[in-house]
Amino acid sequence: MLITIIAGARPNFVKIAPIIHEIKRQQEKGIDVNFQLVHTGQHYDKKLSGTFFEELNIPDPNVNLEIGSGSQAEQTAGIMVAFEKYLQKNRSDVVLVVGDVTSTMACAIVAKKMQIKVVHVEGGIRSFDLFMPEEINRMVTDAITDYFYVTSNFAIENLKNLGFSNERIILVGNTMIDTLIANIKRLKAPQIYNEFSLEEKKYIVLTMHRPANVDEELKLKLFLEEIVNSSRGLPIIFPVHPRTKEIIKKLNLVYDNLFMIEPLGYLEFNYLVKNCFCVITDSGGITEETTYLKVPCLTLRDNTERPETISIGTNKLVGTNPKLIKDSLEQIFDGKWKKGEIPAFWDGKTSQRIINHIIGI
Incomplete structure (x- = not known):
């Protein structure tokens, strides 16, 4: 099985790192699962991309589409054209998108039109604010997603209200927390x-x-x-x-x-x-x-x-x-702030649940 993983902006890198590490762990166990990493270049500043790859031990991308800055339409169009060309030469079984940036939506559209399964990590979240470009990205991506890997029960309810079936919605937790737990002892003072x-x-x-x-x-x-x-x-x-x-x-x-x-x-x-x-x-x-x-x-x-x-x-x-x-x-x-609790499944094992499910599709 070949999974194409999309990263385009700073938050994406934090979310994909533990997924890549989990795929490597599965490979060591002899499981037939591989990945190719596509960096769209939506964020290209060293602090917004390269540094994160180094710190989080993410391998160099198979390709950087080098889209760069531009309007919403320019970025979307540029990513779609470049990713389609890449995917035509490097077809995969699954395209995995994360979060809600322009790259997420653009690559999901391309994959779906090429009849490749789309899985959305962090699917189903909503602000219900259409003034936010990210909200439109979420809505479009979720409309064509095959499987949703969700962070909370709120996301589950959002997807159920849209008519998606239970078997397509998987409560897995939060990959950002996977990354935080894995690196908490490595945090360093600037x-x-x-x-x-x-x-x-x-x-x-x-x-x-x-x-x-x-x-x-x-x-x-x-x-x-x-x-x-x-x-x-x-x-x-x-x-x-x-x-x-x-x-x-x-x-x-x-x-x-x-x-x-x-x-x-x-x-x-x-x-x-x-x-x-x-x-x-x-x-x-x-x-x-x-x-x-x-x-x-x-x-x-x-x-x-x-x-x-x-x-x-x-x-x-x-x-x-x-x-x-x-x-x-x-x-x-005044010491009156709520103490707070950690949501269910925010336990560092989210990526394991995601990859196990993908292998079983």
Whole structure:
């Protein structure tokens, strides 16, 4: 059996690493299962791709489609054309896609039209927000997926409501947590940890990347002001995209305890998360890692595709009104934040369940 695994952006690499490692373990047991790794090149910055391959021990891709940046339509079209040509010469039994980036949707469409089975790791999650490009990617991908490997009961209900049969929906857990568990003893302090004299549980990690939050100058200013003013002077570590950094400079915003740094690799970033006082983010994936690590997390969005991080974990949906941040931070400072639990099957064995099922298809 040959499985084609698709990776296109930073979160994908974290999710595919344990799947590749599990395939290799099965090969050592004499099982006839092989893989080819296709990197679409949707993210091509060293910090967003190459570093992750090295840190997580992922082999070099069989091919890099080198799509690069562009509009949603340009990226989708470029990936589809390039992947179709590759798949025509390197046909496989199964195409495995993960998450919800443009590469996920584009490669799923190509595979399905070539009559190749599509399996979707992290299938069924929904924010129900059609202003998010990722939500459209999820909907299209799931519409043509053969088997869904889901992270939670919320995803199962979403798929059942769409009419998919039980035998196509497999609750496996979360491959991001597989990666976290496998590497938790390898996490390492970044250089800035000593440079800024950081101490365990005495700094805040901030990540913001959604255009609605960082591209609107006034909104970004209000967010940063409120976070700084509510932080009780704790250092705020903000790995920031260069474009966002320029906006902040243009606004002439300077705060003594806000430290803007370059994006970090997986091992260094998660070291910061594991040891911080709390995380403030507009990401989805980080809320899963904070839930497993039991680190308080404030999400600056009005919705989330990962509701289990709220109902079970340590995450809270603060919303997009900066004025709501202070009350949430006060709860953490006052020791009133929920402790949280780890969702079922987030146990480091997700990839084993996925590969065992694929072998049995």
